[in-house]
Amino acid sequence: MEEFAALLDTLVYTTSRNRKLALIADYLRETPDPDRGWALAALTGELDFPAVKSSTIRNLMKDRVDPVLWTLSRDFVGDTAETASLLWPEPERREGNVPSVSQVVEMLGALNRNTAPKELPALLDRLDANGRFALIKLATGGMRIGISARLAKTAFAQAFDVSVDEVEEYWHALQAPYPELFAWGADGGDPPDVSNRPRFRPFMLAHPLEDTEVDVADYAAEWKWDGIRIQLVRVGGESRLYSRSGDDISATFPELLDVLPMDAVVDGELLVRGAQQGGPENEKTQGGAASFNALQQRLGRKTVSKKMLAEAPAFVRLYDVLIVEGEDLREQAWTTRRAALEALMPRLPDTHFDLSSLVDARDFEHLAEIREGARDDAIEGLMLKRRDSPYIAGRKVGLWYKWKRDPLLIDAVLMYAQRGSGKRSSFYSDYTFGCWDGDPDTGAELLPVGKAYSGFTDAELKKLDRLVRQTTLNRFGPVREVERTLVFEVAFDSVHTSKRHKSGLAMRFPRIHRIRWDKPVHEADRIESLRALIRD
Amino acid sequence: MSAPFSWIRPEPWGVHIVPADCWVDPGKAVDRALVTHGHADHARGGHGETYATPETLAIMALRYRTGLADESGEIPTKAIPVEHGETIRLPGDVDATYIPAGHVLGSAQILLEHAGERVVITGDYKRRPDPTCAPFRVTPCDIFITEATFGLPVFTHPPIEDEIAKLTKALTDNPDKSVLVGAYALGKAQRVIAELRAAGHHDPIYLHGAMEKMCRLYEEHGVQLGELRLVSDHTKDEMRGSIIVAPPSALNDRWSRRLPEPITAMASGWMLVRGRARQRGVELPLVISDHADWNELTRTIDEVDPQEVWITHGREEALLRWCELGQRKARALALVGREDEDD
Numbered sequence: 119m120e121e122f123a124a125l126l127d128t129l130v131y132t133t134s135r136n137r138k139l140a141l142i143a144d145y146l147r148e149t150p151d152p153d154r155g156w157a158l159a160a161l162t163g164e165l166d167f168p169a170v171k172s173s174t175i176r177n178l179m180k181d182r183v184d185p186v187l188w189t190l191s192r193d194f195v196g197d198t199a200e201t202a203s204l205l206w207p208e209p210e211r212r213e214g215n216v217p218s219v220s221q222v223v224e225m226l227g228a229l230n231r232n233t234a235p236k237e238l239p240a241l242l243d244r245l246d247a248n249g250r251f252a253l254i255k256l257a258t259g260g261m262r263i264g265i266s267a268r269l270a271k272t273a274f275a276q277a278f279d280v281s282v283d284e285v286e287e288y289w290h291a292l293q294a295p296y297p298e299l300f301a302w303g304a305d306g307g308d309p310p311d312v313s314n315r316p317r318f319r320p321f322m323l324a325h326p327l328e329d330t331e332v333d334v335a336d337y338a339a340e341w342k343w344d345g346i347r348i349q350l351v352r353v354g355g356e357s358r359l360y361s362r363s364g365d366d367i368s369a370t371f372p373e374l375l376d377v378l379p380m381d382a383v384v385d386g387e388l389l390v391r392g393a394q395q396g397g398p399e400n401e402k403t404q405g406g407a408a409s410f411n412a413l414q415q416r417l418g419r420k421t422v423s424k425k426m427l428a429e430a431p432a433f434v435r436l437y438d439v440l441i442v443e444g445e446d447l448r449e450q451a452w453t454t455r456r457a458a459l460e461a462l463m464p465r466l467p468d469t470h471f472d473l474s475s476l477v478d479a480r481d482f483e484h485l486a487e488i489r490e491g492a493r494d495d496a497i498e499g500l501m502l503k504r505r506d507s508p509y510i511a512g513r514k515v516g517l518w519y520k521w522k523r524d525p526l527l528i529d530a531v532l533m534y535a536q537r538g539s540g541k542r543s544s545f546y547s548d549y550t551f552g553c554w555d556g557d558p559d560t561g562a563e564l565l566p567v568g569k570a571y572s573g574f575t576d577a578e579l580k581k582l583d584r585l586v587r588q589t590t591l592n593r594f595g596p597v598r599e600v601e602r603t604l605v606f607e608v609a610f611d612s613v614h615t616s617k618r619h620k621s622g623l624a625m626r627f628p629r630i631h632r633i634r635w636d637k638p639v640h641e642a643d644r645i646e647s648l649r650a651l652i653r654d
Numbered sequence: 655m656s657a658p659f660s661w662i663r664p665e666p667w668g669v670h671i672v673p674a675d676c677w678v679d680p681g682k683a684v685d686r687a688l689v690t691h692g693h694a695d696h697a698r699g700g701h702g703e704t705y706a707t708p709e710t711l712a713i714m715a716l717r718y719r720t721g722l723a724d725e726s727g728e729i730p731t732k733a734i735p736v737e738h739g740e741t742i743r744l745p746g747d748v749d750a751t752y753i754p755a756g757h758v759l760g761s762a763q764i765l766l767e768h769a770g771e772r773v774v775i776t777g778d779y780k781r782r783p784d785p786t787c788a789p790f791r792v793t794p795c796d797i798f799i800t801e802a803t804f805g806l807p808v809f810t811h812p813p814i815e816d817e818i819a820k821l822t823k824a825l826t827d828n829p830d831k832s833v834l835v836g837a838y839a840l841g842k843a844q845r846v847i848a849e850l851r852a853a854g855h856h857d858p859i860y861l862h863g864a865m866e867k868m869c870r871l872y873e874e875h876g877v878q879l880g881e882l883r884l885v886s887d888h889t890k891d892e893m894r895g896s897i898i899v900a901p902p903s904a905l906n907d908r909w910s911r912r913l914p915e916p917i918t919a920m921a922s923g924w925m926l927v928r929g930r931a932r933q934r935g936v937e938l939p940l941v942i943s944d945h946a947d948w949n950e951l952t953r954t955i956d957e958v959d960p961q962e963v964w965i966t967h968g969r970e971e972a973l974l975r976w977c978e979l980g981q982r983k984a985r986a987l988a989l990v991g992r993e994d995e996d997d
């Protein structure tokens with residue numbers, strides 16, 4: 119336990135990733151089995167001792183320290199485990215020797231709610247402040263020292279000079295303290311047999327699109343949902359849910375564990391039911407998902423209350439199928455996998471699954487328009503997938519793209535407004551805005567730089583419409599020129615030089631990001647700041 | 655006769671000794687000031703008369719250049735040295751005695767006596783041995799006015815030998831690098847250097863320019879610091895395997911780029927709390943404090959055993975609670991302008 123406590127303490131103060139890797143790798147090489155396996159599980163948050171909660175520790179302390187002094191100390195230190203490790207009364211003499219990590223794990227595992235308050239103190243008495251900190255962190259889970267599963271796997275690979283991809287493959291299929299993993303990695307034994315285990319397969323990832331344009335004949339488009347990308351695996355009737363980094367998050371979303379009716383590996387977006395993303399369920403934008411905030415409430419929990427399950431039920435919007443009933447589809451083209459996924463859908467409960475719908479477009483321009491038309495900030499953008507792409511781990515150029523709405527921002531002044539079309543035809547809903555061509559205080563002028571008709575709510579549209587009518591200077595058919603009184607924060611994807619515009623600039627996909635009712639117009643940006651954002 | 659202790663009155667900017675029209679560690683310029691020690695939140699320039707130990711006066715002269723003038727540097731002021739153990743008579747029949755506080759060079763507690771009543775103001779203090787200053791002396795009194803910088807039961811400062819050993823071990827483990835120690839320029843830096851020497855570390859120690867004058871001042875007052883060199887006079891390679899001492903503000907500064915692969919250490923009582931060390935990007939926290947820890951604070955109150963405890967600054971809530979639990983009469987003074995020293 120001393121070495122583990124020292125490792126933990128050093129990791130706390132280490133910021134460099136390489137240094138962290140080296141520290142963990144050293145520890146793994148120098149520590150015997152099964153201590154190192156348990157330590158690895160503790161670092162990556164895979165140990166769980168239901169009998170020891172943060173409240174167990176608090177209660178132990180309240181019997182030993184004045185509650186006011188405890189609270190003042192806890193507030194100052196900011197961490198219950200650390201405060202308790204510092205305030206624990208040092209015993210007169212340390213009874214017994216310092217236990218090993220395995221002994222600690224064994225003792226903690228044997229505790230129940232009744233025995234914990236009696237047995238934990240004896241354990242704490244055998245350790246110094248650093249050891250107590252390590253023990254409490256280990257027992258209550260949640261090390262929070264910036265060690266992701268990925269980092270730990272990389273450290274393992276580095277310690278024993280094996281490939282991190284292989285480590286990744288075996289890791290989650292095995293149970294702590296991972297004897298097979300160490301037998302293979304450290305002692306040169308056979309690779310673990312994981313064929314019958316619900317293991318994680320590394321995700322296929324996308325590149326940002328940037329200035330590439332693709333042919334919609336070659337690429338299928340899907341909405342990019344703002345949830346968390348997950349992999350749901352069922353093998354031999356046993357299910358696991360993995361996050362993008364390969365962390366096992368099954369315990370956080372128990373409602374998804376017994377719902378795949380067949381052995382399969384599927385890839386999708388985990389979302390919570392709602393109407394913030396794409397509106398209520400509908401043909402055009404699919405919809406039906408709550409904001410990421412709603413999902414956030416459920417992340418990082420080890421146990422989930424009934425109330426949470428009822429209020430924020432999770433479901434998976436499926437993107438892909440990797441394996442179904444023993445058939446590995448990863449080598450197949452996306453079109454084939456998509457057909458398999460569509461064929462699978464009727465067999466899946468619609469309470470927990472739906473299919474990520476495809477976005478049909480005539481051409482790339484049309485696709486851009488559709489992307490813009492989804493006036494919903496919660497939808498992150500579009501995914502473009504090459505129709506003939508196999509499912510390949512990692513990021514391979516040219517196969518999948520993400521076309522994110524990752525905007526540049528500028529403050530511009532409303533200059534003209536035009537009536538919209540369709541149901542917005544009675545409102546002035548299309549806005550032309552401009553930036554200053556110099557210092558507005560010494561007579562600079564506004565030059566139009568772009569036009570936007572999205573990014574505001576219906577209530578805001580009404581307010582804008584009223585403002586346009588009240589401040590009209592001139593009318594040109596459907597267009598009104600207005601007094602320069604209002605600043606928009608405009609978001610856009612990029613800006614390019616253009617001979618067709620008086621400002622010499624053209625913005626790509628501008629939309630209203632925020633209406634700055636509060637901002638004086640002379641504080642809006644100048645043409646030169648917009649020009650500085652050109653990246654041709 | 656007036657009410658007991660009506661002659662001593664806590665005000666937001668310091669403790670006022672009414673019959674002497676005199677202030678202890680005032681936070682603004684006054685006609686007559688008694689100063690416990692040279693740290694900036696206790697010693698300010700610009701007073702009419704300043705009573706302090708010769709060492710504290712020397713420190714103030716160094717820190718404020720013209721010493722005891724105000725900010726414009728024009729109004730000449732009078733510096734009156736008071737030795738440790740010396741008693742001076744102030745107007746209004748008040749006697750003031752300066753007693754070692756063990757905090758930094760020249761630091762003093764001030765015992766005030768008037769009409770048979772005794773008040774001790776500790777300034778800042780510690781009970782641990784320190785080769786750079788005279789040790790704290792317990793002085794019985796009626797009102798004990800104490801600091802509480804580390805007034806929380808989580809603060810138990812480890813023996814300094816352990817922390818110095820961590821420092822020298824980091825050096826032996828990394829002979830090609832250097833260890834950069836952030837330490838307060840007055841007191842902490844010299845104490846760390848003196849303790850390193852006592853532990854047998856006789857290699858040259860490199861200093862940030864801002865440390866030099868104070869180290870010289872300590873040496874002039876008889877504190878041996880061994881061979882000190884200025885970082886600016888040496889190359890990266892010359893400093894490999896060395897200890898470098900700099901003010902905490904220089905730790906993450908551009909300045910540190912001239913050092914050979916520095917491991918960032920910091921010597922401060924706050925380093926006991928992991929979050930504090932992480933916040934400052936410290937890789938090697940050294941829990942070394944010039945203030946009393948929780949046990950020293952509470953033990954000292956028990957030993958002095960006053961009728962009343964007044965708390966000047968720090969984590970006063972917890973110390974108040976401790977007094978309440980022990981049925982001691984106590985109050986917090988809420989002085990303005992006092993900082994969390996020991997950085």
Ligand SMILES: [Zn+2]
Pocket residue numbers: 691693696757778995
């Ligand atoms: Zn001080």
Ligand SMILES: [Zn+2]
Pocket residue numbers: 693695696777778801992993995
């Ligand atoms: Zn102070």
